[in-house]
Amino acid sequence: MGFTSAIEIEDTIVAIGSSTTPAARGAVRFSGADVMTITRQLGINPTSERSAHCVEGTINLGSPLGEIPVRALVWPTPGSYTGQPSLEIHTFGSMPILSAIVGRAIELGARAARPGEFTLRAFLAGRLDLTQAEAVLGVIEAEGRGSLDHALRQLAGNLSRPMEFMRSQLLDLLADVEAGLDFVDEDIQFISDDDLVARLDSIRSTLAMTREQLTQRTRDKSQWIIALRGLPNAGKSRLLNVLAGHEAAIVADQAGTTRDVVSVPMQWGDHNVMLVDTAGIETADGDSSLEQISHQAQLQADRAGREADIRLWCVDHASPGWEATCRAMHQLADEKRRPAIDLWVATKCDSLGDSPSDSTPSHPPAPDPWIRTSALTGAGIESLRQQITAAIESLDASEGVSVLGTAARCTGSLRAAETAIASAIDYVGGGDGHEYVSSELRLAASALGEVTGAVYTDDILDRVFSRFCIGK
Numbered sequence: 001m002g003f004t005s006a007i008e009i010e011d012t013i014v015a016i017g018s019s020t021t022p023a024a025r026g027a028v029r030f031s032g033a034d035v036m037t038i039t040r041q042l043g044i045n046p047t048s049e050r051s052a053h054c055v056e057g058t059i060n061l062g063s064p065l066g067e068i069p070v071r072a073l074v075w076p077t078p079g080s081y082t083g084q085p086s087l088e089i090h091t092f093g094s095m096p097i098l099s100a101i102v103g104r105a106i107e108l109g110a111r112a113a114r115p116g117e118f119t120l121r122a123f124l125a126g127r128l129d130l131t132q133a134e135a136v137l138g139v140i141e142a143e144g145r146g147s148l149d150h151a152l153r154q155l156a157g158n159l160s161r162p163m164e165f166m167r168s169q170l171l172d173l174l175a176d177v178e179a180g181l182d183f184v185d186e187d188i189q190f191i192s193d194d195d196l197v198a199r200l201d202s203i204r205s206t207l208a209m210t211r212e213q214l215t216q217r218t219r220d221k222s223q224w225i226i227a228l229r230g231l232p233n234a235g236k237s238r239l240l241n242v243l244a245g246h247e248a249a250i251v252a253d254q255a256g257t258t259r260d261v262v263s264v265p266m267q268w269g270d271h272n273v274m275l276v277d278t279a280g281i282e283t284a285d286g287d288s289s290l291e292q293i294s295h296q297a298q299l300q301a302d303r304a305g306r307e308a309d310i311r312l313w314c315v316d317h318a319s320p321g322w323e324a325t326c327r328a329m330h331q332l333a334d335e336k337r338r339p340a341i342d343l344w345v346a347t348k349c350d351s352l353g354d355s356p357s358d359s360t361p362s363h364p365p366a367p368d369p370w371i372r373t374s375a376l377t378g379a380g381i382e383s384l385r386q387q388i389t390a391a392i393e394s395l396d397a398s399e400g401v402s403v404l405g406t407a408a409r410c411t412g413s414l415r416a417a418e419t420a421i422a423s424a425i426d427y428v429g430g431g432d433g434h435e436y437v438s439s440e441l442r443l444a445a446s447a448l449g450e451v452t453g454a455v456y457t458d459d460i461l462d463r464v465f466s467r468f469c470i471g472k
Contacts, residue, residue: 007114009124012038014105015113015471016098023093028101029471031118034109035085036076041108042101044072044089052079059089061100068097082118083125116468120461123453130453130464131160134406137468154406160452162210166203167448170421173199174441177434193428196437200428204421211414214407223265223272224392227304229332230314231325232280235347238375239314240264240277243385261300271392276304281332310341310391312384317346317372326370341391343371345384350374409463413450420444 012032018025030038039046044057052075058067073088080086089101106112116137123133131154138151154160176191228236241247244264262277278301305311313329315322326344333342349372371387373380424440427433449455 007117007120009121012110013113013117014102014110015118016095016102017088017118017471018093018098020095022095025090026093026095026098028089028091028098028105029113029118030087030089030105030110031080031082031084031113031121032110033085035087036074038105038108038110039072039074039087042089042104044070044074046072046074046076048074049076051076059091059101059104061097061104065097065100068092068101078125081127082121083127084121113470115470116465116472119468119472120465123461129157129160129164130456130460131163131406131410131451132157133453134409134464136472137405140469140472159406162206163448163451164454166206167445167452167454169199169203170441170445170448174438174445177438177441181434181438197425197428200421200425204418204425207414207418207421211411211418214411214414223274224268224310224395225274225276225304225308226310226312226388227276227278227308228312228314229278229301229305230280230329230347231316232282234280234314234316234319235375236280236312236314237262237277239312239345239347239373240275242375242378242381244275261304268392269389273392276308278304308340309395310343310388312343312345312388314345314347315370316348318348341395343384343387343391344369346370346372348374348376349379350377405464405467409460410451413447417444417447420447 010033012030012034014028014030016026017029018027036046036049042059044055044059047053047055052073055072055074056070057072058069060067068091070089070091073090075081075086078084091097091101102112119128119133119136122128123130128136135151135155138154139148142148142151173191173196177196179190228240230236240262244266261279264275264277266273266275279297281301282298311333313333315325315329319325329344371380371384373384375381420440420443424437424444427436427440446455450460453460
């Protein structure tokens with residue numbers, strides 16, 4: 001028996017709806033046909049049977065807890081979140097007290113809610129579609145501002161609206177195709193083949209783009225990797241220490257001090273980042289033990305650069321051949337191009353008086369887009385921090401259009417819809433009967449219906465709501 005098939009939707013359910021960690025306040029949630037009766041049996045007297053309201057009172061939980069003051073939020077009609085009479089009791093955030101309230105409610109006829117049952121009832125009542133229900137879980141599980149923003153946008157309908165729009169277009173096309181089948185003897189055409197193919201191809205392109213975004217979203221990002229790259233003695237380690245706020249990497253004037261990758265986890269505003277210092281870029285050939293160590297260091301540095309979300313390309317501005325080194329770093333970045341943001345950092349600007357605050361630098365200033373910095377004086381560091389922050393926020397904003405659970409669930413449905421539309425286009429182009437086209441359009445519309453929950457089975461609901469915690 002599946003998760004959802006074992007649930008009696010009309011039962012009155014109860015669960016702790018707040019965190020199980022100690023807190024000043026906590027909440028117990030109820031939903032179901034007998035909510036108002038149980039509310040009174042708990043000793044709370046609602047003041048209205050027709051509108052939502054708040055009432056204060058006490059609940060007697062017996063010895064040793066005794067009378068507990070509570071504030072009750074009462075929804076006596078089906079106008080609540082779950083589409084049923086509902087109640088929330090707010091009181092002290094003590095788990096023994098909250099658990100005792102749940103226990104007392106069960107004695108009075110309620111049953112313990114299963115995971116996700118409140119949101120399931122909201123979905124079945126039409127308060128949410130399936131992508132919005134998953135967004136509720138996304139809000140709960142969000143680890144950073146970016147993930148939270150994605151979940152809130154999905155909760156607002158940014159995914160379900162275009163899905164329903166495309167499904168509506170498919171159903172309109174299906175109606176035209178099937179109307180033409182009904183009047184085939186009269187030679188009446190409700191939509192031309194060229195128009196049908198053009199509209200289907202537009203829908204298919206949009207679906208492909210959405211599916212690609214969902215696929216990218218399955219790479220859930222809880223930590224951003226920032227790798228420092230550059231030649232030996234380019235000032236990478238000193239810069240990492242300044243950005244990290246402590247001595248994480250060994251700093252020395254001798255080139256090649258860094259061999260192993262040095263990783264420093266830290267909080268960067270609202271984001272978790274990993275600063276990674278790498279060995280200086282150099283050719284490592286030969287069979288000696290020292291050359292073999294250098295070769296392994298280069299492999300590790302290249303791997304760190306490939307895995308990075310942001311790469312800081314560092315060049316010593318005081319070194320001879322500055323311009324040639326800059327060109328070499330740009331060429332190397334292009335050769336190792338991947339979906340990452342490259343920032344260009346001119347280091348050691350203090351040694352030649354070339355700091356952002358100098359009005360008469362003794363060395364030509366680093367041209368844009370190079371960020372002039374001095375780890376020694378701190379000049380330019382704040383500007384670098386701001387550009388790193390902007391890069392993280394840019395990556396975070398483009399990370400996807402959905403919460404992770406939706407991406408994992410819906411990719412197959414979108415692919416099925418694309419395949420069905422492609423088959424419909426092939427049937428039209430091949431001059432086959434529109435009966436085949438109609439069948440494929442039905443399959444495509446059904447697949448899109450699975451995304452939003454317009455079409456669902458117990459299996460789909462099981463996969464979505466069994467991942468919720470109890471009380472949500």
